[in-house]
Amino acid sequence: MTVTGTSPLATLREIAAAGATAWPRLFPGSRPFGYFCSYWPEELVLSLGWEPLRLLPAAATVVPARLPAQSCFPAQACLAAAEAKEYDFLAGVGFAHTCDTSQCLAGIWPHRNALAFVGPVTLTAPGAIAYCTAELDHLWHRLARLAGAQPDERELRRAIVLLNRIRSLAGRLDEMRGGLPSPLVAAVLRAGQLMPRAVYAAELEAAWPELAAMADPDHGRFPLLISGSLVESDGLYTALEELGARVVADDTCTGYRHFAGLVDELAEPLAGLAGRLAARIPCPCRHAHLEARPDYLLELARRRGARGAVLVTRKYCDPHTWDAVAVSEKLRLAGIPVLVLEMETVDPGGSERTRLQAFLECLSDYD
Amino acid sequence: MAEERRYLPLQSTRSLGRTIQRYYLFTRYQHLWGRPLKRPLAWITSGAPVEILRALGIHPVYPENYGAICGSRRVAPELCRVAEAAGYSQDLCSYARAGIGAILRPDLAPMGGLPRPDLLVACNNICGTVLKWYEVLARRFDIPLFIIDTPFVGGELEPHAVSYVQDQLRELIAGLERPTGRRLELTKLQRRLDLSNEAVRLWGEIRGLCRTRPSPLNTPDLFIHMAPIVVLRGTAQAVAHYRRLYDEVRERVRTGQAAVPGERFRLLWDNIAIWYQLFRFYHQFSEHGACFVTDTYTGGWAAELAPGDPLESLARTYTAIFLNRSVAFRVRQMVDLIHDYEVDGFVMHANRSCKPYSLVQEEIRHRVMNETGVPGLMVEADMADSRVYAAEQVRNRVQVFLEALEVRG
Numbered sequence: 133m134t135v136t137g138t139s140p141l142a143t144l145r146e147i148a149a150a151g152a153t154a155w156p157r158l159f160p161g162s163r164p165f166g167y168f169c170s171y172w173p174e175e176l177v178l179s180l181g182w183e184p185l186r187l188l189p190a191a192a193t194v195v196p197a198r199l200p201a202q203s204c205f206p207a208q209a210c211l212a213a214a215e216a217k218e219y220d221f222l223a224g225v226g227f228a229h230t231c232d233t234s235q236c237l238a239g240i241w242p243h244r245n246a247l248a249f250v251g252p253v254t255l256t257a258p259g260a261i262a263y264c265t266a267e268l269d270h271l272w273h274r275l276a277r278l279a280g281a282q283p284d285e286r287e288l289r290r291a292i293v294l295l296n297r298i299r300s301l302a303g304r305l306d307e308m309r310g311g312l313p314s315p316l317v318a319a320v321l322r323a324g325q326l327m328p329r330a331v332y333a334a335e336l337e338a339a340w341p342e343l344a345a346m347a348d349p350d351h352g353r354f355p356l357l358i359s360g361s362l363v364e365s366d367g368l369y370t371a372l373e374e375l376g377a378r379v380v381a382d383d384t385c386t387g388y389r390h391f392a393g394l395v396d397e398l399a400e401p402l403a404g405l406a407g408r409l410a411a412r413i414p415c416p417c418r419h420a421h422l423e424a425r426p427d428y429l430l431e432l433a434r435r436r437g438a439r440g441a442v443l444v445t446r447k448y449c450d451p452h453t454w455d456a457v458a459v460s461e462k463l464r465l466a467g468i469p470v471l472v473l474e475m476e477t478v479d480p481g482g483s484e485r486t487r488l489q490a491f492l493e494c495l496s497d498y499d
Numbered sequence: 500m501a502e503e504r505r506y507l508p509l510q511s512t513r514s515l516g517r518t519i520q521r522y523y524l525f526t527r528y529q530h531l532w533g534r535p536l537k538r539p540l541a542w543i544t545s546g547a548p549v550e551i552l553r554a555l556g557i558h559p560v561y562p563e564n565y566g567a568i569c570g571s572r573r574v575a576p577e578l579c580r581v582a583e584a585a586g587y588s589q590d591l592c593s594y595a596r597a598g599i600g601a602i603l604r605p606d607l608a609p610m611g612g613l614p615r616p617d618l619l620v621a622c623n624n625i626c627g628t629v630l631k632w633y634e635v636l637a638r639r640f641d642i643p644l645f646i647i648d649t650p651f652v653g654g655e656l657e658p659h660a661v662s663y664v665q666d667q668l669r670e671l672i673a674g675l676e677r678p679t680g681r682r683l684e685l686t687k688l689q690r691r692l693d694l695s696n697e698a699v700r701l702w703g704e705i706r707g708l709c710r711t712r713p714s715p716l717n718t719p720d721l722f723i724h725m726a727p728i729v730v731l732r733g734t735a736q737a738v739a740h741y742r743r744l745y746d747e748v749r750e751r752v753r754t755g756q757a758a759v760p761g762e763r764f765r766l767l768w769d770n771i772a773i774w775y776q777l778f779r780f781y782h783q784f785s786e787h788g789a790c791f792v793t794d795t796y797t798g799g800w801a802a803e804l805a806p807g808d809p810l811e812s813l814a815r816t817y818t819a820i821f822l823n824r825s826v827a828f829r830v831r832q833m834v835d836l837i838h839d840y841e842v843d844g845f846v847m848h849a850n851r852s853c854k855p856y857s858l859v860q861e862e863i864r865h866r867v868m869n870e871t872g873v874p875g876l877m878v879e880a881d882m883a884d885s886r887v888y889a890a891e892q893v894r895n896r897v898q899v900f901l902e903a904l905e906v907r908g
Contacts, residue, residue, distance in 0.1 A: 197861060198862050199858060199861070200858060200861065200879070202854070202857070202858075203858055229650070231627055232626055232627045232628070232854035232855045232858070233854055235627075235651055235855065236854065236855065236858035237858075239825060239826035239859050239862070240826060240858075240859055240862040248653045250650040250653070252648055252663070253623055253627075253630065253646075253648045254646045257646070257648055257663075257666070257667050257670070258666045258667060258669070258670045259662065259663045259667065260648075260663070262659075262662075263650070263659055263666075266659035267650070267657075267659060267660075417627060419630060419634070419646060422634060422637055422638060422644065445588070447590070450590070450591060450592075450627065450631065451627065451631060453588045453590065453591060454587075454632070454634070454635070457585070457586040458634070458635070458638060474588070
């Protein structure tokens with residue numbers, strides 16, 4: 133690792149700010165394998181000697197001609213980066229079937245080693261676990277062929293143990309988030325998707341005393357729940373803090389939802405992975421039961437004492453945009469005011485900031 | 500409207516109108532006959548295995564077909580606005596928005612909206628949107644939602660995917676047997692599969708007749724006459740309709756009648772129709788002697804169910820439909836159609852409402868043009884919401900494309 137911050141926490145923040153394309157500079161000698169969605173089974177990649185690297189959109193300067201205007205910013209920005217050969221250092225790229233856009237992106241991805249994992253959409257369907265296990269096995273063998281290696285169960289078990297350790301740490305951090313600055317927690321969790329996993333686990337453990345010392349439960353800020361898909365930078369969290377709010381509950385795809393749930397280490401490894409995917413907090417692209425997401429978000433908001441919710445929908449992100457209606461209704465009926473904030477990128481511009489400010493002012497009056 | 504249509508009308512269209520009218524009349528009064536006969540009404544997605552429902556006596560209704568009706572009757576924008584006011588973004592599928600609008604404001608909707616369903620069946624082989632749309636419907640009506648998850652087929656259809664879909668079909672059957680109080684009889688299911696296959700075979704043959712020069716049909720004919728293969732799939736009415744249509748089209752071929760008189764260019768259409776512009780849009784082509792002899796969309800209903808175990812056959816067929824397949828598959832499909840139908844050019848509708856169809860089109864266009872040397876035009880629009888249709892811009896692009904075809908000779 134070539135990055136050396138003034139403290140483990142500073143190192144993690146620096147890595148989070150650098151983004152995916154900084155990997156060759158920061159971690160020379162390691163072999164990253166890119167992936168997009170948190171349903172991608174990172175353990176399989178780790179077991180074959182690669183490091184999983186989450187591909188998050190950087191600011192796109194070019195709009196790729198191969199995607200029409202009604203594509204979300206993350207898809208456009210990542211395709212633009214791939215076309216500009218910014219991802220050529222990757223051993224391959226993994227797509228987990230989620231939304232229609234990501235499926236289409238997989239279909240036109242310019243990188244030669246693009247592999248798809250088509251997990252079940254209906255998590256409680258009969259045969260879903262068996263299908264998912266078989267699909268994981270199928271993927272593992274395809275990855276192994278690409279790596280020129282043999283699937284090795286002992287390596288897979290080691291990867292499971294490492295990622296479970298990270299998920300447990302992320303869970304503890306998520307529990308502490310009410311006392312910590314929101315952009316800091318977001319950055320630390322994001323770093324866990326952008327660096328070698330063993331290094332991350334060690335740095336996060338080393339950062340723990342500093343995090344514990346910083347934690348201040350009596351922050352006096354307005355407690356909010358935030359839900360959305362990718363939040364690839366700290367801009368939104370920073371704006372919320374500047375406006376006097378604190379994210380006490382996070383349901384973003386790059387936040388705690390990425391880490392939620394452990395793999396059963398006593399189970400057969402692939403069945404254990406399938407079990408975790410089925411039991412995870414559902415994202416809008418999956419169906420567990422009709423009220424699974426609204427109920428979960430309401431329960432989360434209550435458990436963490438959130439007094440308002442910001443539902444971030446990316447422009448042209450269908451699954452989150454659909455869910456925003458049902459989730460808003462459920463939260464509002466329970467007395468939790470909601471702002472549905474549509475954003476192109478996640479760095480709030482003037483209008484988004486004004487909407488956030490107005491929402492928070494209304495909440496203060498409401499209180 | 501009549502003036503806008505400058506190609507040979509089909510006699511069968513009149514009987515089609517009666518057939519579809521009967522279907523919607525039957526649907527409208529289902530509450531009178533359905534309850535006493537224990538024949539519930541289901542709203543179902545266009546790619547779902549309806550044969551199972553029909554074998555159990557369940558009456559299927561297609562909100563997507565209704566969305567197309569709203570589009571062609573040009574009421575979709577108003578209905579979409581109602582849904583948007585209820586919180587559904589303008590960027591979401593216009594069939595879904597029009598359908599939700601029709602539920603909220605039946606007074607604005609064709610036929611006063613669709614009758615309230617007893618259950619919902621959604622199959623995600625056509626898009627992820629149907630899952631979210633049907634979740635909204637299930638909450639709204641507080642009724643059972645059955646989901647068939649058909650894994651995306653990147654290359655070959657894998658046995659574990661077929662087995663997974665079969666498991667779900669078994670659960671679907673068990674779930675549908677409860678409200679009907681009937682057990683699924685395999686002979687009845689087989690009868691429905693046979694009827695589906697017969698209609699599909701006829702539909703495929705009708706489409707195939709357009710290989711003839713001049714083509715006996717223009718794609719708007721196929722868009723109009725696809726209604727029974729969707730809403731009456733697995734019925735004798737659908738078979739009867741396609742027999743009539745086949746005879747008429749074959750007669751056109753025998754007598755050399757052209758759908759577009761003086762056919763000069765043979766084109767391929769890709770994507771759902773622009774329903775509110777159905778005749779006006781194609782008229783821009785037909786007045787230059789350009790006939791759409793084939794398309795990818797209506798061909799989606801031309802896949803026969805494989806013989807053998809009915810559930811395995813249903814699982815394989817419904818999982819492997821073209822919108823659930825890779826870009827390479829769709830490129831091959833278009834290239835084959837271009838060769839089979841001796842196509843001079845193709846037009847792709849970049850449909851704002853349909854992501855799985857549209858987001859990969861530019862890549863497909865590029866690859867198909869490279870492989871065939873045939874030019875392709877991209878037109879931006881929406882299938883039902885006319886608010887995003889820029890008529891003048893489209894006209895200019897079509898004009899340039901036709902001029903390019905002229906130059907190529």
